[in-house]
Amino acid sequence: MQESIVAVLVVACGIYAVWTFMPTSARNWLRRVVLRRPPQVADGCGACGGCATPHEPSRDAESEHVVRVVRR
Secondary structure: OOHHHHHHHHHHHHHHHHHHHHHHHHHHHHHHHHOOOOOOOOOOOOOOOOOOOOOOOOOOOOOOOOOOOEEE
């Protein structure tokens, strides 16, 4: 019984390691194959890729932030 539990844990860790180091394109392909979903087409907004209409970035004063880089 103990050996079977260890074997399941080793296989699960191996699958996790392969999934983690797999390139993103291969992961997306595997998701589509396993879940049988069509690929998503990005609409150009870059936020989520699933929007129906592209969004324009807001130019409000509230959305602009000043970033200062100080090198020592």
